[in-house]
Amino acid sequence: MATITVADQGIGIADNEKSKIFEKFYRIGNEETRNAKGTGLGLFIVKHIVEFHKGDIKVLDNQPKGTVFKITLSLE
Numbered sequence: 001m002a003t004i005t006v007a008d009q010g011i012g013i014a015d016n017e018k019s020k021i022f023e024k025f026y027r028i029g030n031e032e033t034r035n036a037k038g039t040g041l042g043l044f045i046v047k048h049i050v051e052f053h054k055g056d057i058k059v060l061d062n063q064p065k066g067t068v069f070k071i072t073l074s075l076e
Contacts, residue, residue: 001075002072002075004071004073009062011066012061012067022043022044054073
C-alpha cells in the first residue's frame with residue numbers, strides 16, 4: 001500500500017459536513033458569505049479517481065486545527 005497525506009491548519013471541516021464533501025457540487029458554507037469561487041467538483045473527482053485505482057480517501061481532523069486528507073492506494 002502507498003499512502004498520500006495532505007494536511008492544512010485552516011478552520012477544519014465540521015463533523016456533519018465530512019460525509020457530504022465528496023458529493024458532486026457540494027460546497028461547505030453559505031453561498032452568500034463565501035469568499036472562494038468553485039464548483040464543488042474537486043473532491044468528487046479526486047474520490048472517483050482514487051476509487052478507480054482501487055484506493056480509499058478519508059477526511060480526518062488535524063490537531064489542534066485544520067483538516068487531513070489521507071489517500072491509500074494498492075501497489076498491486
